Amino acid sequence: MTDHAAPAGQDPSSAPHHADLSGLVACPQCDLLNRVPQLADGARARCPRCGTVLLAPRAGAAATIVALAMGALVLMVVAVSFPFLAIDASGLHSEASVIDAALSFAEASGRMAPLSVIVAALIVVLPVTRLVALIYALWPLAAGRRPRAHAAAAFRLAMRLRPWAMAEIFIIGVAVALVKVASLAQVGFGPSFWAFVALVVLVAAKDTILCERSLWRALETAR
Numbered sequence: 001m002t003d004h005a006a007p008a009g010q011d012p013s014s015a016p017h018h019a020d021l022s023g024l025v026a027c028p029q030c031d032l033l034n035r036v037p038q039l040a041d042g043a044r045a046r047c048p049r050c051g052t053v054l055l056a057p058r059a060g061a062a063a064t065i066v067a068l069a070m071g072a073l074v075l076m077v078v079a080v081s082f083p084f085l086a087i088d089a090s091g092l093h094s095e096a097s098v099i100d101a102a103l104s105f106a107e108a109s110g111r112m113a114p115l116s117v118i119v120a121a122l123i124v125v126l127p128v129t130r131l132v133a134l135i136y137a138l139w140p141l142a143a144g145r146r147p148r149a150h151a152a153a154a155f156r157l158a159m160r161l162r163p164w165a166m167a168e169i170f171i172i173g174v175a176v177a178l179v180k181v182a183s184l185a186q187v188g189f190g191p192s193f194w195a196f197v198a199l200v201v202l203v204a205a206k207d208t209i210l211c212e213r214s215l216w217r218a219l220e221t222a223r
């Protein structure tokens with residue numbers, strides 16, 4: 001079912017200075033200000049000018065996102081604790097974890113130490129912060145309770161960190177590097193590698209389900 005949102009401003013009584021602003025949604029593509037009513041789960045509101053989906057609430061979205069985020073957290077623990085790669089070349093065997101990979105910049109040269117901190121932050125700390133913030137903000141919603149006091153701040157943090165959580169970019173970088181290394185040495189994948197791959201799939205599934213504006217509305221309504 002697709003509902004077209006009504007452009008705000010057609011109705012003279014909705015002039016901004018005395019209007020209820022809570023139902024207004026600006027189109028992220030064309031900036032048209034739309035008045036979107038409360039939608040049933042599974043319905044979609046589209047911008048009447050350009051067709052961009054404005055709201056797409058799903059039944060049980062908060063519960064699904066919390067479940068996927070918790071699964072991703074468990075996988076992150078596995079990904080950090082176990083060996084990531086094992087390399088065999090001319091009789092020498094070497095194993096490395098994700099943490100070893102991040103720390104290797106600091107070992108190579110003192111001046112590269114800040115790079116270790118940045119790599120560890122982008123592939124472990126920020127993704128974990130995002131997952132914890134989402135669980136904190138959405139768990140009560142999933143359980144049908146009132147949101148916690150700092151739920152809005154936690155949800156905003158999770159949304160702001162979205163472009164900076166780069167576990168999936170790390171996996172692509174590893175894949176590119178392995179194409180080079182595979183011709184020189186025997187490369188084996190540790191449990192951590194597969195945990196990372198599964199983590200990337202879970203996070204992608206979570207971000208697909210996550211309709212930010214619908215969840216903001218749900219948080220507002222539940223308060």
Ligand SMILES: [Zn+2]
Nearest residue numbers: 027030047050
């Ligand atoms: Zn639009």
